[in-house]
Each structure stands twice: as C-alpha cells, then as structure tokens.
Amino acid sequence: MRLLLSSADTGEELIRWQRATSDYRRCHQRKEFCNWPKLRPLPLRPISYLMVGDYSMKELKTIERRIASLNNHLFPKPSLFSECRQLSSSPASAEDSYRRIHGEVSEEPVVWRPALDESGKEFTDIHYEKAVGEGIAKITINRPERRNAFGPHTIKELIRAFNDARDDSSIGAIILTGKGTKAFCSGGDQALRTSDGYTDFESFGRLNVLDLQVQIRRLPKPVIAMVAGYAVGGGHVLHMVCDLTIAAENAIFGQTGAKAKVSSYFASDIFHVQVGSFDAGYGSSIMSRLIGPKKAKEMWFLSRFYNAYEAEKMGLVNAVVKLENLELETVKWCREILRNSPTAIRVLKSALNAVDDGHAGLQDLGGNATYIFYGTEEANEGKRAFMERRCPDYSKFPRRP
Numbered sequence: 001m002r003l004l005l006s007s008a009d010t011g012e013e014l015i016r017w018q019r020a021t022s023d024y025r026r027c028h029q030r031k032e033f034c035n036w037p038k039l040r041p042l043p044l045r046p047i048s049y050l051m052v053g054d055y056s057m058k059e060l061k062t063i064e065r066r067i068a069s070l071n072n073h074l075f076p077k078p079s080l081f082s083e084c085r086q087l088s089s090s091p092a093s094a095e096d097s098y099r100r101i102h103g104e105v106s107e108e109p110v111v112w113r114p115a116l117d118e119s120g121k122e123f124t125d126i127h128y129e130k131a132v133g134e135g136i137a138k139i140t141i142n143r144p145e146r147r148n149a150f151g152p153h154t155i156k157e158l159i160r161a162f163n164d165a166r167d168d169s170s171i172g173a174i175i176l177t178g179k180g181t182k183a184f185c186s187g188g189d190q191a192l193r194t195s196d197g198y199t200d201f202e203s204f205g206r207l208n209v210l211d212l213q214v215q216i217r218r219l220p221k222p223v224i225a226m227v228a229g230y231a232v233g234g235g236h237v238l239h240m241v242c243d244l245t246i247a248a249e250n251a252i253f254g255q256t257g258a259k260a261k262v263s264s265y266f267a268s269d270i271f272h273v274q275v276g277s278f279d280a281g282y283g284s285s286i287m288s289r290l291i292g293p294k295k296a297k298e299m300w301f302l303s304r305f306y307n308a309y310e311a312e313k314m315g316l317v318n319a320v321v322k323l324e325n326l327e328l329e330t331v332k333w334c335r336e337i338l339r340n341s342p343t344a345i346r347v348l349k350s351a352l353n354a355v356d357d358g359h360a361g362l363q364d365l366g367g368n369a370t371y372i373f374y375g376t377e378e379a380n381e382g383k384r385a386f387m388e389r390r391c392p393d394y395s396k397f398p399r400r401p
C-alpha cells in the first residue's frame with residue numbers, strides 16, 4: 001500500500017514543511033543546531049488520487065520522503081505508521097524499516113526449565129536452565145555465600161553446561177550469571193587455593209578457569225554476562241571473555257590480584273582485599289583491547305573498583321539497567337540476537353576475535369569457512385566424486401572475481 005499525502009493538506013502547509021525540511025537538511029549537513037518551526041505532523045494516508053498545489057509528482061515524492069524521514073525523528077510517538085510497533089530499548093530510530101518489519105522484541109517474562117548435563121547428572125555448584133520455547137540457556141554460578149567464587153569443581157560444571165548449550169542446536173544465546181544480587185562472581189575461591197592452583201576434590205591444584213575462558217571465546221554462539229553486584233578478580237575476567245555484558249546499577253567491577261595489602265577505592269569506601277594473583281592471559285590482553293592499555297594498566301596496577309556507569313563509559317559493559325530489570329533486559333538482548341542469522345553471528349564472533357586470538361583465532365575462522373563450504377554444491381561435487389571413484393568435475397563452478 002503506497003502512502004500519499006492526504007488531499008486535505010493545503011498547499012501552504014506543504015510549503016512550510018518543504019522550507020523546514022530544507023533548512024533542517026542544511027543545518028544537519030553543517031552540523032548546526034536547527035530551530036524547528038512549530039508545524040503539525042502531516043498525516044499520511046492512502047488515497048487513490050493526488051493533486052497538491054503546483055508540485056510535480058517527482059517533487060512531491062521527494063517531499064514525501066523527507067517528511068517521512070523527519071517525522072521519524074521529530075514525532076516518534078504517535079507514529080505516522082500506526083501499524084508499526086516500537087522497539088523501546090533500541091537506541092536507533094523507533095520507526096526504521098527493520099522495526100516496521102520485525103516489530104517489538106517481546107517483553108514477556110521468560111519461563112526457565114532446569115536442564116541437566118549430557119549424562120543426566122545434577123549440578124551442585126551451578127544452576128543450568130533453558131528458556132521454555134526460546135533458544136536461550138542460562139548458567140548461574142550458585143555459591144552466593146562465597147560471592148559466587150569458583151573452585152575447580154564449579155569450573156568443571158560450567159564447562160559441562162557450556163558444552164551442552166553449544167551442542168543443543170535449539171540454543172542460540174547463553175547467559176552467564178551469578179546467584180543473588182550481591183555478586184556475579186568474585187573469582188577463584190581463596191579457601192581452595194594451594195601452591196599449584198585451586199583444589200577441592202583432588203590432591204593437586206588446577207587453574208581450569210583458563211579452559212573455561214577459551215571455551216567461551218570459541219563457542220559459536222553469543223555468551224552474555226548478566227552482572228549484578230561484584231564482578232571481581234577471576235570473576236571480572238569471566239565477564240570480559242563473554243561477548244556482551246549487561247550490568248545492573250549495583251554492579252562493581254575490578255581486579256584485585258595485584259593488591260599486596262589493603263585499600264582499593266570505590267565511591268570513597270575502602271575495601272580490604274589481599275589476594276596476590278594476576279591473570280596475564282585473557283585477563284590482561286582482552287582487557288587492554290576493551291578499555292585500552294592505559295586504562296587496563298590502571299585497573300590492574302591500582303586495583304580500583306568501578307561502578308556500573310564508569311564501566312559502561314570505559315567500554316567494559318554494553319548496557320546498565322535497573323537491578324529489577326536486569327534479567328528481562330538481558331533476555332530481550334538474547335531475543336533480539338535470536339531473530340538474526342545464526343551463521344552470520346557465528347562467523348562474526350569468530351571474526352571479531354580472530355586477530356586477538358592469533359593462530360587459534362584464524363583456525364576458528366577458517367573452520368567456519370569450511371563449515372559453510374561443505375554446504376555448497378561445489379564441495380559436494382568433490383565428496384560425490386570420491387565416493388563414486390571418479391574425477392570431480394569442477395568445470396561448472398564459476399571462478400568469480
């Protein structure tokens with residue numbers, strides 16, 4: 001259905017609009033502030049016949065396009081396109097064509113169903129859940145009495161849950177979070193720390209959180225950290241290796257490792273932290289990428305804590321929301337991701353990590369190329385020829401520029 005200017009609009013109103021749109025365009029090009037005159041929004045209605053003033057059809061089309069575009073900016077609500085729905089959380093124009101076609105992201109509360117691991121075992125240190133009827137998995141570190149600090153067993157369970165979410169083709173986005181509102185994760189459990197790592201049920205120590213970091217980084221689905229309260233030490237590194245971070249207003253971010261004795265400043269409070277540890281792997285390199293080397297050095301050398309808004313400004317988190325909205329907002333981000341092409345997202349995640357991950361990054365990206373190539377007729381010809389014990393005929397496949 002074409003939208004045309006209603007014949008009810010007088011030529012005068014139209015002329016005022018045309019002048020205003022030209023002024024606006026000029027100001028916009030010069031990046032100047034433009035005083036927008038008081039004009040009533042021109043209603044756009046379908047009509048079969050159009051005749052306004054002395055304007056040619058071409059001129060009218062140009063005016064119509066400009067008015068539509070300006071109306072989108074100036075009168076987002078109520079919409080000229082009354083049938084369109086709005087995506088409230090999006091920073092983009094509420095009425096762009098994507099939103100007109102796809103509509104709102106659902107704000108319905110999510111229903112979680114407990115999930116078991118691949119061998120049907122119950123988890124102890126984590127909760128693992130999947131959203132009913134949607135492709136979202138949620139993995140929650142469940143040690144709130146220790147601010148969700150992890151031991152080797154916690155990490156083993158996290159690895160199993162992430163493996164399951166990776167293998168489950170109905171899952172397209174994974175949330176990592178911590179139980180309660182006081183902490184996302186406070187890093188390695190210091191009570192389990194030994195001279196060779198962390199140990200709980202074994203006689204030797206491990207630093208197996210490093211395996212989990214690599215797993216998250218290579219997982220071909222987006223992993224979103226949902227952070228309430230503290231994300232510190234190894235817990236801070238965990239949120240950094242996730243693809244996105246949504247933070248509640250009460251979130252606090254920091255590295256504690258280099259601290260020899262006391263006092264790190266946050267909002268003029270002094271915290272007493274004393275752990276003596278560092279993550280010179282992803283914990284350093286990814287941080288430097290995210291917030292720049294100077295800020296990364298500040299974060300590690302001074303061991304300060306940063307609030308959610310400071311973290312957002314630094315580029316550590318994607319969004320800050322009210323604590324009570326944290327889960328729904330995170331779920332909405334997942335739902336928005338889930339509307340998009342899984343293969344595009346898979347390759348993009350790999351591509352965005354490739355340079356930083358060196359050979360391993362290229363290997364992952366290369367693997368994605370092979371994965372896509374296997375779906376082509378050209379690749380299939382090779383396989384068929386082998387199976388049929390004949391020479392492959394690649395002549396029919398174009399050598400594209």
Ligand SMILES: CC(C)(COP(=O)(O)OP(=O)(O)OC[C@H]1O[C@@H](n2cnc3c(N)ncnc32)[C@H](O)[C@@H]1OP(=O)(O)O)[C@@H](O)C(=O)NCCC(=O)NCCSC(=O)c1cc(O)c2ccccc2c1O
Nearest residue numbers: 146147149186187188189190209233234256275277278279
């Ligand atoms: C996180 C805090 C700032 C919270 O302070 P708050 O005042 O809210 O709470 P409490 O301090 O009273 O804590 C409540 C309760 O939890 C226990 N707890 C908290 N964190 C841990 C922890 N990491 N380990 C063990 N226990 C913890 C605390 O003792 C209290 O217990 P009670 O029995 O007394 O009630 C604050 O708690 C804090 O600063 N925590 C320490 C955070 C920290 O320094 N983490 C870094 C550890 S090192 C690390 O994470 C790490 C792990 C690895 O596997 C690595 C591998 C390779 C390289 C580097 C690694 C690495 O650095």
